[in-house]
Amino acid sequence: MLEETKHVAESGEAFQTQYRVVLPDGEIRHVRESAKAYTDGNGVLRLVGVNWDVTADVELSEKLKIANMLTEARNVELETAKERIEFNALHDSLTGLPNRRYLDEVMSRHIEAFSGEDERAGLLHLDLDRLKQINDTLGHAAGDAVLAHAARILKSNLRRGDFVARVGGDEFVVVCKIEGPDRGRWEEILAGLAARIVEEMHQPIVYQGHECRFGVSIGIACDLDPVVDPRRLLVNADLALYRAKNRGRNRYHFFNDALQAEISETKRVADDLLSGLERCEFVAHYQPQFDATTHAIVGVEALARWNHPTAGLLSPDDFIGIAEELNVVATIDRMILEQTLRDLKAWEDAGIEVPKASVNVSARRLHDEELIGGLAELGIAPGTIAFELVESIFLDESDELVTWNVEQIKGLGIDIEIDDFGTGYASIVSLLKLKPRRLKIDRQLVTPILKSPAQRQLVGSIIEIGRSLGIEVLAEGVETLRHARVLKSLGCSALQGFAFARAMSAEEFVAFARAHKLARAS
Numbered sequence: 001m002l003e004e005t006k007h008v009a010e011s012g013e014a015f016q017t018q019y020r021v022v023l024p025d026g027e028i029r030h031v032r033e034s035a036k037a038y039t040d041g042n043g044v045l046r047l048v049g050v051n052w053d054v055t056a057d058v059e060l061s062e063k064l065k066i067a068n069m070l071t072e073a074r075n076v077e078l079e080t081a082k083e084r085i086e087f088n089a090l091h092d093s094l095t096g097l098p099n100r101r102y103l104d105e106v107m108s109r110h111i112e113a114f115s116g117e118d119e120r121a122g123l124l125h126l127d128l129d130r131l132k133q134i135n136d137t138l139g140h141a142a143g144d145a146v147l148a149h150a151a152r153i154l155k156s157n158l159r160r161g162d163f164v165a166r167v168g169g170d171e172f173v174v175v176c177k178i179e180g181p182d183r184g185r186w187e188e189i190l191a192g193l194a195a196r197i198v199e200e201m202h203q204p205i206v207y208q209g210h211e212c213r214f215g216v217s218i219g220i221a222c223d224l225d226p227v228v229d230p231r232r233l234l235v236n237a238d239l240a241l242y243r244a245k246n247r248g249r250n251r252y253h254f255f256n257d258a259l260q261a262e263i264s265e266t267k268r269v270a271d272d273l274l275s276g277l278e279r280c281e282f283v284a285h286y287q288p289q290f291d292a293t294t295h296a297i298v299g300v301e302a303l304a305r306w307n308h309p310t311a312g313l314l315s316p317d318d319f320i321g322i323a324e325e326l327n328v329v330a331t332i333d334r335m336i337l338e339q340t341l342r343d344l345k346a347w348e349d350a351g352i353e354v355p356k357a358s359v360n361v362s363a364r365r366l367h368d369e370e371l372i373g374g375l376a377e378l379g380i381a382p383g384t385i386a387f388e389l390v391e392s393i394f395l396d397e398s399d400e401l402v403t404w405n406v407e408q409i410k411g412l413g414i415d416i417e418i419d420d421f422g423t424g425y426a427s428i429v430s431l432l433k434l435k436p437r438r439l440k441i442d443r444q445l446v447t448p449i450l451k452s453p454a455q456r457q458l459v460g461s462i463i464e465i466g467r468s469l470g471i472e473v474l475a476e477g478v479e480t481l482r483h484a485r486v487l488k489s490l491g492c493s494a495l496q497g498f499a500f501a502r503a504m505s506a507e508e509f510v511a512f513a514r515a516h517k518l519a520r521a522s
Contacts, residue, residue, distance in 0.1 A: 013037075018054065030058040092166040094144055095151035103165040103173055107230040120186045121223045121230075122176035124194060125237035126154075128201070129215040129249045131170040142207045146214055153200045157193060173234070178222075186222050187254070194218045194252035202250060215250035217241060222254075239263060270322050272308065281307045282332050284339045286357070287503040288512070289474060289496045292488040296520065297513060299356040301388070301496065302340040303503050304332055330365040334374070337385070343506040344384060352513045358386040358417055367401055372408040382413025386437060390419050406434065417474075421462065431469060439466050443477020443497070449486055460490040467491060 014036040021029045035049025090102040098106075128150060135143040147170070154164045154172060163175040176193070178186045201216040219241025223233050236255040244253035253259075276282060286300040306314040323329050340357045347354050365371060366389070387409060406416060415437035441462055448455040459475070466473040475487045478497030487495060504512060 028055075029053055030055045095148055095166050097151050097155075097172070098163070098165040100165065100167040103163075103167055103175070106163055106165075106175060107234065120178040120183050121233060122178055122186060122190045123221045123233050123237040124174040124176070124190065124197075124252075125219040125221075125234070125241045126172040126174070126197070127217050127241055127245065128170040129217055129245075131214060134212050134214060138207065138210055138212065142210070142212060145207045146205065146212055149205050150201060150216070153197060157196050157200070159189075159193070173237070190220050190222060191252070191254075194220055198250060198252060217244040217249045218252035219244055220252055220254045236260075266322060269319065270326055273306075273319055273322060273326065273328070276306060276308065277328060277331060277335075280335070281309070282335050283307050283505070284336045284343065285503040285505055286343075286509050287496060288501045288509070288516075289358075289494050290500050292484070292492050292495050294520075295500070297354065297516060298494055299358060299386075300354055300509065301503075302336050302357050302359045304336050304360070305503075324364075327364070329362045330368060333359070333361055333365055336360075338378070339506075340385070341378060341380065343509075346506070347510065347513070350510060352510060354513070356384055356386055356415070358388050360419070361387040361389055363390070366405050368405075369401065371405055372412070375409065375412055375414070380412060380414060383415070384413075386415035386417045388417045388419040388440065431465075431471070436471060438472040438474055438494075440496075441473065441475045441492075446475050446477045446483060446487070446497075447479065450480075450482055456486065456490070459487070459492075463491045 014034070016032070016034045018030065018032045021031055023029065030053070031051050032054045033049060033051045035047050037045060037047050040046055090098060090105075092099045128146070131143055131146060134146055147166075150172070151164075151166065154174065158164055158174065159176065161177045165173050165175075167173050174193070176190065178189055182189055198216055198218065201214065204211045204213045206212070219237045219239065221233050221236035221240055223229070239259060240253045240255040243259060244251050247253065283305050284302045285305045286302055288297050289299040289301060290296065291298050304316055306319055308314050311318075320329070323332060337359050340359055344354060344357055410416060416434065417438040417440060418431075418434070418436050419440050420442040421439045439462070441459060445455065445459055445462075449459055450456075463473045472493045473491075474494040474496060475483075475492050476496045478484055478487065478495045478499045480499050483497070484495055484499055501512060
């Protein structure tokens, strides 16, 4: 300060300064001074100025400075938190991979850019095989370890510029950009990537001393159109994945023209099927069943047929798979049952005696809580209707609703039959528990009995088991009269097959039943 004063005195300039003053009690005050030098009338150099206490201003300035520093620190913290939140919102917490939301952004914002003349957009949709079994046996922590391992495999196999996301519990999607000279080799490149992933995923990993084996199924789609449709590309990859899983899993499959044609055909059949239900195009055809000794008609099996307006009469093999996907099998079952009841009444009025009609009932329908109420409304006469159930339903099943429904069905006077016996998993315990009225031996067991003593002995054993439990035994698929004679000698009670009659319409059955009655009488 003295130096400043000396300088001002010599130069005659005005000056301002600020300094601290420490009071005797230790308090610090801040003083601001403004002064100017001048020469008085006696020629003496003097300073004239003013001092004032600016302690409050200084303290306020310090507080503002600290506040600004805190604000800047908070802004940095908020920006970091924002980035962390955005990262978490776009990434999977377990694997660290981008999530479905991030994939959607990539698909909507960037994949359209792959539609240049020198670029292709490829997509791999992956689904881990056997992850559920690992979760069920070793716990979800083991499953998480498998998912993290799978993510590492995917990241290690990606090419530069590829993108991978976890889009579901055990599902991943890889987006590939194929450009330049590689554009013509897109199929080779995507197949090579998929093959490496399948191979590495197939190698077991060890979790807490346990060997975890799993695999992966992959659907592959590549956009070949001038303009990329991201949604269609994802749908195509998903359809290819579905095909890969259906063909045995642990493999990859390309979406191609053949698969597209099959999907189009399936959609067409599905649309026709739904329309057919509305127009009541599903009808019952009946295959007669005969007493093994007298060859008298002891019943009929009602079989669903689709009277398609252009394709003609279709059997269940042509539509049952799609009907199951559309969840309309129960509707078809009910339509056939109602038509059978009407035909039984018409045959009775025409003087044709048909003791019983068997109709098929799907496993899904046995899980219907409204099944019994609907059956009760039909007023079915006891003993006239039997429900054929495939034996795989009764794999010592403990489903309370199914068990309850079966008992209620019996209570309505409807018999229970086990269809295709010998090809599924029904046990003796199941038979004792279910107590069916009749077993139907599957044609796969019946056909070889003429040439195979072992097969004949097996069929004989099934018949003996049924008889010992008080259960009637019917053999289906009886193709020749020789089959009929052997089955009769084995103790089979009823026969059904082409050796006696094929399935026919209700009107055709009337003529057949009358002709058969006359033939037996003569």
